[in-house]
Amino acid sequence: MARPIWTGTLSFGLLNIPVKLMTGERRVDLHFRMLDSRNNAPIRYERVNAETGEEVPWKEIVKAFEYDKGSYVVLEESDIAAASPDHKESVDIDTFVDIESIGPEFFEKPYVLEPGKKAEKGYVLLRETLKRTGQAGVGRVVIRTREYLAAVVPKDEALMLLILRFAQELVDPADYKLPEGGLEKWKITAREIDMAKQLIESMSSKWEPEDYKDDFRERLTKVIEDRVKSKNVVRKAPTDEDHLPENAATNVIDFADLLKRSLEKKGDKGGGKPAPAKKAAKKAPAKKTTTAKKRTGRKSA
Amino acid sequence: MATAPRLTSPDKVVYPDAEITKADVADYYRAVSRWMLPELVRRPLSLVRCPDGIAGSCFFQKHHADSLGQHVGSITLREVSGQDDYLYVEDLEGVLELVQMNTLEFHVWGSHIDEVDQPDRLVFDLDPDEGIEWNALKAAARDVRDRLAETGLRSWVRLSGGKGVHVVAPIKRGPDWQQVKEFCDAFADSMVARAPERYIATASKAAREGLIFIDWLRNTRGATSVTSWSLRARPGATVAMPLTWEELGRVRQAGAFDLHKALRRSRNLKRDPWHAMHRARQTLPRDVGV
Numbered sequence: 001m002a003r004p005i006w007t008g009t010l011s012f013g014l015l016n017i018p019v020k021l022m023t024g025e026r027r028v029d030l031h032f033r034m035l036d037s038r039n040n041a042p043i044r045y046e047r048v049n050a051e052t053g054e055e056v057p058w059k060e061i062v063k064a065f066e067y068d069k070g071s072y073v074v075l076e077e078s079d080i081a082a083a084s085p086d087h088k089e090s091v092d093i094d095t096f097v098d099i100e101s102i103g104p105e106f107f108e109k110p111y112v113l114e115p116g117k118k119a120e121k122g123y124v125l126l127r128e129t130l131k132r133t134g135q136a137g138v139g140r141v142v143i144r145t146r147e148y149l150a151a152v153v154p155k156d157e158a159l160m161l162l163i164l165r166f167a168q169e170l171v172d173p174a175d176y177k178l179p180e181g182g183l184e185k186w187k188i189t190a191r192e193i194d195m196a197k198q199l200i201e202s203m204s205s206k207w208e209p210e211d212y213k214d215d216f217r218e219r220l221t222k223v224i225e226d227r228v229k230s231k232n233v234v235r236k237a238p239t240d241e242d243h244l245p246e247n248a249a250t251n252v253i254d255f256a257d258l259l260k261r262s263l264e265k266k267g268d269k270g271g272g273k274p275a276p277a278k279k280a281a282k283k284a285p286a287k288k289t290t291t292a293k294k295r296t297g298r299k300s301a
Numbered sequence: 302m303a304t305a306p307r308l309t310s311p312d313k314v315v316y317p318d319a320e321i322t323k324a325d326v327a328d329y330y331r332a333v334s335r336w337m338l339p340e341l342v343r344r345p346l347s348l349v350r351c352p353d354g355i356a357g358s359c360f361f362q363k364h365h366a367d368s369l370g371q372h373v374g375s376i377t378l379r380e381v382s383g384q385d386d387y388l389y390v391e392d393l394e395g396v397l398e399l400v401q402m403n404t405l406e407f408h409v410w411g412s413h414i415d416e417v418d419q420p421d422r423l424v425f426d427l428d429p430d431e432g433i434e435w436n437a438l439k440a441a442a443r444d445v446r447d448r449l450a451e452t453g454l455r456s457w458v459r460l461s462g463g464k465g466v467h468v469v470a471p472i473k474r475g476p477d478w479q480q481v482k483e484f485c486d487a488f489a490d491s492m493v494a495r496a497p498e499r500y501i502a503t504a505s506k507a508a509r510e511g512l513i514f515i516d517w518l519r520n521t522r523g524a525t526s527v528t529s530w531s532l533r534a535r536p537g538a539t540v541a542m543p544l545t546w547e548e549l550g551r552v553r554q555a556g557a558f559d560l561h562k563a564l565r566r567s568r569n570l571k572r573d574p575w576h577a578m579h580r581a582r583q584t585l586p587r588d589v590g591v
Contacts, residue, residue: 050547050550051545052550053439053440053549053550255451255495258491259452259487259488259491261491262487263483263487
């Protein structure tokens with residue numbers, strides 16, 4: 001069985017019920033990998049330094065907030081920890097509300113609460129009480145470092161934990177252009193209402209979510225299976241141990257040491273020589289003999 | 302501009318492929334002067350002049366001539382044997398007089414006319430052999446930057462407008478050309494010693510196959526490097542362009558900026574990408590702290 005996201009407690013007032021937070025969703029999206037069409041090599045993402053283009057190891061990455069274009073304030077781990085919720089692995093119920101009073105637009109993501117060891121009695125007590133009163137517990141839950149607003153609602157044998165959106169995350173429909181006024185303003189007759197009602201009744205049925213499938217995904221799965229059968233596939237290439245990066249072993253030489261040795265060597269040759277060294281002299285005549293365009297090109301290309 | 306020098310035959314086509322006229326060239330240098338002049342002024346200067354545009358023959362000029370214009374300065378410098386007059390400019394008027402004399406490229410010394418024998422910067426020109434990938438060249442520029450940083454020198458980057466990339470490190474005046482040359486020679490040698498499969502430090506064409514030539518020879522008395530924002534006398538009217546290291550990451554070739562792109566950049570630029578260079582106070586490492 002799936003592993004719990006955390007094992008903790010559901011608490012309200014002075015009561016605690018040990019629970020396990022289980023995921024309530026199944027991700028069924030098809031995932032695609034990106035390949036380079038020229039040789040079918042997988043595309044890899046890199047975190048690179050925008051300045052040097054070099055890859056940055058995770059341990060060197062810090063979080064920063066861009067408070068003005070190009071100006072950042074770096075946040076320490078402790079800054080983030082300080083703002084993080086202190087209570088962990090619990091559902092803290094603040095209040096109970098009429099379940100009907102939470103609009104559908106607030107519900108975001110379902111989890112399932114499983115009773116902890118020997119906590120079945122308290123679990124059933126809460127579940128059945130909520131069913132009888134038609135209420136939901138509203139409170140806060142911490143999931144992976146973040147605190148969320150959540151509702152605890154009974155559903156058959158389960159207590160579901162439904163993550164709720166914060167009001168500030170929702171767009172007020174009044175921000176959009178919507179037709180105001182009722183039937184009279186829009187001159188809708190009783191006859192029209194009856195017709196609409198009849199139509200809806202004729203199309204009414206029981207809500208059977210299993211009747212609905214993600215058709216696109218199924219068709220796509222079929223396409224993929226056909227492709228695999230027709231051998232139009234990219235097989236995993238054998239890994240070649242010989243192809244280590246060229247610079248794999250060169251970074252061990254200490255540059256400053258090299259430079260010092262080289263400087264000493266040059267110094268030994270005697271510092272009194274006039275400026276243009278042999279190499280420089282060799283280069284100069286080349287400029288004079290080549291054609292104009294070539295010459296200027298070499299000069300400072 | 303009250304003293305704008307006269308421009309003769311403004312409609313003469315200088316870059317036939319890009320349909321750029323002499324007047325366009327003058328307008329270009331006028332427009333970018335704010336960014337270009339700080340590096341250019343009061344350094345002995347060599348020119349690439351193309352009297353018949355880049356389709357004709359161009360020549361390299363390092364000596365002063367009175368015909369160049371009244372705003373073009375002259376400075377007498379010793380040469381290997383004897384001495385001669387070199388040229389420099391102090392302002393936009395000087396630049397425009399040189400444009401009137403069909404100058405396209407401006408190449409400067411590594412020192413100022415006030416202290417000609419005390420260089421104030423190092424230039425490493427990374428010149429790739431055919432077939433060297435652009436990303437490898439960028440990596441080499443960063444490598445040079447990082448190794449310079451190990452010796453205590455911060456450096457800045459420039460696209461040459463041709464094939465190469467320049468890494469430029471300012472130094473406090475003091476060491477003479479001999480000392481600077483020795484350091485740069487040793488530095489390039491050390492880069493090669495560390496990665497002989499990538500670099501070479503001798504100009505020999507034959508030995509350069511598949512390698513990046515770390516040209517340190519610009520750090521000798523009398524040698525020059527193309528100055529930032531200078532046009533290049535090559536098809537496409539490319540420009541030598543100073544960048545921030547971050548910008549280098551997004552550029553796709555050393556000739557990425559042509560006259561038009563450079564003009565656009567000049568208009569939108571808030572700040573010289575090398576602005577911090579002018580405040581850098583760093584000395585040529587004598588003893589390389591090991």
